[in-house]
Amino acid sequence: MNPTTSVKHTDSQAIWEAAMQKARVREANFTTISGEELQPLYTPDDVADLDFERDLGYPGQFPYTRGVHPTMYRGRLWTMRQFAGFGTAAQTNERFKFLLDHGQTGLSVAFDFPTLMGYDSDHAYSLGEVGQVGVAISSLEDMSTLFDGIPMGEVSTSMTINGPAPIMLGFYIAAAEKQGVDPKTLRGTIQNDILKEYQAQHAWLVAPEPALRMITDMMVYCSEHVPQWNTISISGYHIREAGSTAAQELAFTLANGMEYVRRGVAAGLDVDQFAPRLSFFFDSHLDFFEEISKFRAARRIWARKMRDEFGAKDPRSWMLRFHTQTAGVSLTAQQPENNIVRTAFEALAAVLGGTQSLHTNSMDETLALPTEKSVKIALRTQQIIAEETEVAHVVDPLAGSYFVEAQTNRLEADAAKYFEEIENAGGVVPAIESGFFQSEIHRSAVRYQRAIEKGTKHVVGVNCYTEENAGPLEIELHRIDKGVESEQHARLAALRARRDDAAVKRELDAIHAACRSGANLLERFIAAAHVECTLGEIAQVLRDEFGQFREPKIL
Amino acid sequence: MVQRKIRVLIGKPGLDGHDRGAKTVASVLRDSGMEVIYTGLHQTPEMIAEAAAQEDVDVVGLSILSGAHMQLFPRVREELAARGMGDVLLVGGGIIPADDMAQLESQGFTKLFGPGTNTEEIAKWIREEMERRGDSGGDL
Numbered sequence: 206m207n208p209t210t211s212v213k214h215t216d217s218q219a220i221w222e223a224a225m226q227k228a229r230v231r232e233a234n235f236t237t238i239s240g241e242e243l244q245p246l247y248t249p250d251d252v253a254d255l256d257f258e259r260d261l262g263y264p265g266q267f268p269y270t271r272g273v274h275p276t277m278y279r280g281r282l283w284t285m286r287q288f289a290g291f292g293t294a295a296q297t298n299e300r301f302k303f304l305l306d307h308g309q310t311g312l313s314v315a316f317d318f319p320t321l322m323g324y325d326s327d328h329a330y331s332l333g334e335v336g337q338v339g340v341a342i343s344s345l346e347d348m349s350t351l352f353d354g355i356p357m358g359e360v361s362t363s364m365t366i367n368g369p370a371p372i373m374l375g376f377y378i379a380a381a382e383k384q385g386v387d388p389k390t391l392r393g394t395i396q397n398d399i400l401k402e403y404q405a406q407h408a409w410l411v412a413p414e415p416a417l418r419m420i421t422d423m424m425v426y427c428s429e430h431v432p433q434w435n436t437i438s439i440s441g442y443h444i445r446e447a448g449s450t451a452a453q454e455l456a457f458t459l460a461n462g463m464e465y466v467r468r469g470v471a472a473g474l475d476v477d478q479f480a481p482r483l484s485f486f487f488d489s490h491l492d493f494f495e496e497i498s499k500f501r502a503a504r505r506i507w508a509r510k511m512r513d514e515f516g517a518k519d520p521r522s523w524m525l526r527f528h529t530q531t532a533g534v535s536l537t538a539q540q541p542e543n544n545i546v547r548t549a550f551e552a553l554a555a556v557l558g559g560t561q562s563l564h565t566n567s568m569d570e571t572l573a574l575p576t577e578k579s580v581k582i583a584l585r586t587q588q589i590i591a592e593e594t595e596v597a598h599v600v601d602p603l604a605g606s607y608f609v610e611a612q613t614n615r616l617e618a619d620a621a622k623y624f625e626e627i628e629n630a631g632g633v634v635p636a637i638e639s640g641f642f643q644s645e646i647h648r649s650a651v652r653y654q655r656a657i658e659k660g661t662k663h664v665v666g667v668n669c670y671t672e673e674n675a676g677p678l679e680i681e682l683h684r685i686d687k688g689v690e691s692e693q694h695a696r697l698a699a700l701r702a703r704r705d706d707a708a709v710k711r712e713l714d715a716i717h718a719a720c721r722s723g724a725n726l727l728e729r730f731i732a733a734a735h736v737e738c739t740l741g742e743i744a745q746v747l748r749d750e751f752g753q754f755r756e757p758k759i760l
Numbered sequence: 761m762v763q764r765k766i767r768v769l770i771g772k773p774g775l776d777g778h779d780r781g782a783k784t785v786a787s788v789l790r791d792s793g794m795e796v797i798y799t800g801l802h803q804t805p806e807m808i809a810e811a812a813a814q815e816d817v818d819v820v821g822l823s824i825l826s827g828a829h830m831q832l833f834p835r836v837r838e839e840l841a842a843r844g845m846g847d848v849l850l851v852g853g854g855i856i857p858a859d860d861m862a863q864l865e866s867q868g869f870t871k872l873f874g875p876g877t878n879t880e881e882i883a884k885w886i887r888e889e890m891e892r893r894g895d896s897g898g899d900l
Binding site: 318319321322324330331332333334337338402406407408446447448534537538539571572573574647650651654658664666667668682684685756758759760 | 774775776777778779780783784786787788790796798800801802804826827828829830831832835855857874875876878879880
């Protein structure tokens, strides 16, 4: 931190510098939450190279630093989309209706671990996990129950699933067809970002190459038959939650995004045929200005890459649209009510960074799944930002701040360095196989934990302002009914007994054949869903055909 | 006489992929001088117990953030006992409600560490517990 590095313009600058040098400062660690050194003051010198037209421009115009829409939140507020799912499809269906009744504007499905890993609820690996962290969906019947009474042609749905994403989208399309809804009208997003699974979140089905082939199958199929569906939500959230810095989250996410674009192009699609349907998903952590700068940098980098490197001509291909979730890792089990305040700051950063949709975490999520009460407070937090703070009236209000623009530039430069490293490692897939991302993330996680334990970073209630017995005493926990697992077993047993076994075998055989011939797999998954093949049965065919992924062990 | 290093297996039972805590604790224990083996993700209780037996560890640490702790922790305990490792020091952590922690501790999980625990304290606790038991691996 040296304020004397810049050229002295005025006497006032010299006076300030002299004052800074004499002044006593708090014994604090003046770095971002990611460990980046911060100056005490930012001035025009720090953004001397900033060119308004080239680097910022107007909202809704290249390079979209200021936002993807000309009007931003004057036109329409962000979508308030709370991620929800637990227990059986019928229980989650009730929670969805509760959220829609309280003003939520889109649905977001959380699946349980067996579903995320491609196992049916009655598989041996599913023991104890059915319906725990999300809803159990093993069949078309479960998917239909999940959306019972919810018009699939009108609501927009986000599904957070990756390894088995192509199978789950098959279930969703088949459920819509059963409701009499034309797939062309379906709106929503499936996460389907397999690259970050190997890097951070770890719910994969098969090895990277066949997984990428299924993703290109989806891009090809949806560009024709489900044109309003976002086929991938390229996600930095899990990378950040696993311990990365803001710069790593930004860089790895965009590197993954560019990899999907390369794959789509290699599969014979025109970039403008699918790039407009790619969307992003970021974390919003507690470092307010670093996060806002990260969102702005992300839009600018993507626009430049898409136009200048990938040759996209459609402006919609240049626009980085994104969902945000507040940082789960920033929540504490100690004094859990404080989490409401943390989440509010993080949500505000996401809004000031121009997010298209937002999930706010609930205060009790370090303890269990959220209760209805805590979810409602989280949703109300967004509504207070939208309705009471008046921050949504002006587009990109922090543009031109010397500090925010300098941070935005710094993050763009940091990302560029990482892109080069990834390229030197042979590209995204080889870098996954060698454990490059995993070890970068792990190192950052350990560094942050050390900083908390040394006391150079502060967490209220954990290493400062602690209280004895400040545990979760006042919070009532949401517990998953123990009957969920046996209920799912019974439903699956009934399904296996009543369905047409010959049709099931025929469709599973057709999937085997398509794996080998290269025929479009999504088409096959939709047909398999209709004859009630289960998730686990379809996933097993893929494991058998494609082999499983062995993670490099990184410590 | 050289004291054998404390040998620890860090295991991730079940399907949950949240390994930040497990890996961070593994690194801290290793840096504090213990021998640490990390199983990797998506392990069954049998696989963890088998690895613990093969590596002849003194301590097994489990990390579960999926809500399946009430099923998986006791299963690992049973599988260890079946391999003659009933007296291994068993610890754990994750997203575990306080009532469940108390119940599991009464079932023979000597210690469970919740979110926000100082990792140095985990290392210290293990070392002290091993000394108290007077069997910190014996002599080489």
